């Protein structure tokens with residue numbers, strides 16, 4: 566039977582690449598993001614391959630999340646796969662120099678946003694005793710690096726919530742997985758460095774970083790295993806990266 570996936574942060578990077586590989590594999594798509602133009606461009610392209618609907622909302626706004634999910638058309642109401650992908654880093658400063666607005670943004674999106682979306686979707690999964698949740702963490706969920714403080718804390722929370730979901734949803738036959746990427750060449754660093762493109766580029770200079778498609782392939786692999794197989798937790802580095810701070814550059 567055709568499955569329906571709900572992808573947050575679908576307008577760029579890993580979310581967009583995941584939407585593309587899901588569409589190629591005939592998965593119906595609910596694409597979520599804040600940028601309406603990007604959502605409609607993606608819908609136009611991927612509609613050639615599968616049914617697509619879009620939801621434009623900010624996952625950090627509790628009411629917007631509920632309103633958006635309640636507005637889904639009838640044929641998109643059953644969600645089989647939730648990809649909790651939306652997440653950002655804002656700034657890279659020591660704890661003593663950190664900007665509280667950046668901290669709020671990261672905790673609001675990476676932790677509270679993930680919770681708001683999950684809370685809105687999980688009840689239909691528990692009712693059906695069926696569903697799959699994939700949480701996109703980070704190597705920052707497993708490790709802490711200089712100046713990463715609140716971003717690392719937010720991703721450690723994702724790691725904890727991933728484990729918590731698997732425990733609490735176990736009796737409902739729901740699969741829960743986390744994927745923790747290292748350096749992926751996306752808009753991630755543009756956002757972290759607030760549009761300082763040179764600084765963002767330098768993060769990926771001198772080695773082959775992971776690409777969004779590399780992670781999307783893995784997400785598709787994870788969700789396409791037989792139902793009794795749950796890949797619990799995957800940490801994915803580029804070959805050139807050994808830890809968040811040890812990189813073999815040219």
Ligand code: 8X3
Nearest residue numbers: 703704705747748809
């Ligand atoms: C993205 C990877 O190392 O910048 O989450 O935290 S890192």
